[in-house]
Amino acid sequence: xxxxxxxxxxxxxxxxxxxxxxxxxxxxxxxxxxxxxxxxxxxxxxxxxxxxxxxxxxxxxxxxxxxxxxxxxxxxxxxxxxxxxxxxxxxxxxxxxxxxxxxxxxxxxxxxxxxxxxxxxxxxxxxxxxxxxxxxxxxxxxxxxxxxxxxxxxx
Numbered sequence: 001x002x003x004x005x006x007x008x009x010x011x012x013x014x015x016x017x018x019x020x021x022x023x024x025x026x027x028x029x030x031x032x033x034x035x036x037x038x039x040x041x042x043x044x045x046x047x048x049x050x051x052x053x054x055x056x057x058x059x060x061x062x063x064x065x066x067x068x069x070x071x072x073x074x075x076x077x078x079x080x081x082x083x084x085x086x087x088x089x090x091x092x093x094x095x096x097x098x099x100x101x102x103x104x105x106x107x108x109x110x111x112x113x114x115x116x117x118x119x120x121x122x123x124x125x126x127x128x129x130x131x132x133x134x135x136x137x138x139x140x141x142x143x144x145x146x147x148x149x150x151x152x153x154x155x
Contacts, residue, residue: 001025004039009043010050019044035065050060055085067093067102074106078154101130109142110151120149 001021008018022041024032038061045054062070070093077086090110094103104127111120124144131137143153 002037006042009040009047011067013049015044019048021066035069037062038064038098039069058089062089064093067097067100070097071102071106073121074110078109078113083110085111086110099130100127101127101136104130105140108140108147109154112143112147115152117147118152120153 002025005018005021006023008014008021019041020042022037025031026038026041031037038057042054042057042061045057047052058073062073065073070089074086074089074093077083077089088111090106091126093106096104102124104123108120108123108127111117111123124140124147128137128144130141142146146153
């Protein structure tokens, strides 16, 4: 059912049915209430313009999410031009996971999306120092250049 719901959400077809399947995936016989199933349900609510239900469901998913799952969700929010919600989630990630590369990288993107390039630069410099490899460092150096020019790194 999860895969059928995901297919419908991706193709933007039979959304009410996708919502029903998403709910059944969590609550039905042998239902699984995990990050992936909750995120899928949140996506179904979002596609049906039920934003508050989507956010509430994602809040539950994030309680069991990894740092990378926080970041993936935040990237989705930034793409959807929901920078305020993204910042709420980025800050929750910081509270939960502390001072680490994924958190600093996320906050850099979030502040940039909000146009707060000074704060974004602060987190970019932290992310640079925490970067896991040379390729990532090079990418962040490019972001630092853009931020110093007053440009959003998410575009």
